Amino acid sequence: MSLSSAQCRAARALLAWSQDDLSSASKVAKATIANFEAGKRSPYERTLQDMKHALEGGGVIFIPENGGGAGVRLAKRAHPSIDTNETETVQYEEYLENDAPPGAGG
Numbered sequence: 001m002s003l004s005s006a007q008c009r010a011a012r013a014l015l016a017w018s019q020d021d022l023s024s025a026s027k028v029a030k031a032t033i034a035n036f037e038a039g040k041r042s043p044y045e046r047t048l049q050d051m052k053h054a055l056e057g058g059g060v061i062f063i064p065e066n067g068g069g070a071g072v073r074l075a076k077r078a079h080p081s082i083d084t085n086e087t088e089t090v091q092y093e094e095y096l097e098n099d100a101p102p103g104a105g106g
Contacts, residue, residue, distance in 0.1 A: 002045070002048055003052045005039055008036065012055070016061060026053070028054075059076060060073070061073050
C-alpha cells in the first residue's frame with residue numbers, strides 16, 4: 001500500500017508532528033514532504049516508503065482502501081503511557097498512611 005498525501009497529513013496530525021519532525025524521522029527533505037502534501041509532486045516510491053515507515057514508527061497504522069476509503073489511526077498502546085524506571089521505588093503520599101513501617105517486610 002502506498003502513502004497518499006492526505007494520509008501523510010492526517011498521520012502527522014495524529015502524532016502532532018510538524019513537517020520538520022517527519023523530515024528528521026524519515027531522512028526525507030522537508031521540501032519534498034511539503035510538495036507531496038500540497039499535491040505538487042509525487043516522490044519516488046522509496047521516499048514514500050521512508051516517510052510511511054517513520055510515521056508507523058511513531059505509532060500510526062495505515063488503513064487500506066476497504067470500501068470506506070484509505071485512512072490512518074493511532075496504534076493501540078501495548079503498555080501504559082506512564083514512564084517508569086523499574087530500578088527506582090516511588091511511594092505516593094496517599095498510600096503511606098496505612099503502610100507498614102520500614103523494614104516490616106512484605
